Amino acid sequence: MKSKNQYELSLMRKSGDILSKVLKLALESIKIGATGIEVDGIATEEIYKLGGDLSYKTVPGYKFATCITVNDEVVHGIPTSRKFENGNLVSIDLAVMYKGWHTDAAWSILIGKDTEKEKFLKVGQEALWDGIAQATPGNRVGDISNAIQTKVEGVGYQVVRSLVGHGVGRSLHEEPEIPGFGQKNTGMILTTGMSLAIEIIYAKGSSDVILDKDGWTFKTADGSWGGLFEMTVIVDKKPEVLTCPQCFA
Ligand code: MF3
């Protein structure tokens, strides 16, 4: 992957700025009784209001602004009319396009209170920051992967191996692939100005996933919880996170 120049970076920053605002709003609209379709509608409207466009419309056959996954669903969930319930683990994955530049991010939340589920989410967030901290010039992709794996497996959870982070920019998915597992000091060497979507895709139990009969949604094979955290980051001495001004707190 080539480094972005300052003009390209400014467009990616704007794309990420829109994404951050929309993701915050979408997460706030996840409530008991609300549905994925409603949340997706809110996100779609806000993206257009802020001058962005739907990145996922560049994915053949996909008709929504977001992917929304609940409990044992891991990624690529199609928004549905199923009502959210107390105790649900809900993830929103959202990508935005601005003047042809894509950014991609995801966040997971819990509806209600549950100590074990809160711990599960906290570990995913920590793994995300550990991975992002490795996105510095001279490091390699494997340094990011290894940091993620170390955190997630260190507490006994599993990294999903068949789904990975990726480069992002002119397209939603670009090289390099960024697995959440791997060896330090291996893979592509990172240089300042590369743009990466670092993703933590993990499960409480086995990391085997199966594709649902809807043809999109990946779920854990054993029914255990899935979690998803993702940010678009520019490689730099201090990595620049484009999609998280307040991190949706
Ligand atoms: N953000 C998702 C990813 O990077 C892309 C979802 S593609 C869709 O894996 F078609 F499922 F929306």
Ligand code: CO
């Ligand atoms: Co992604």
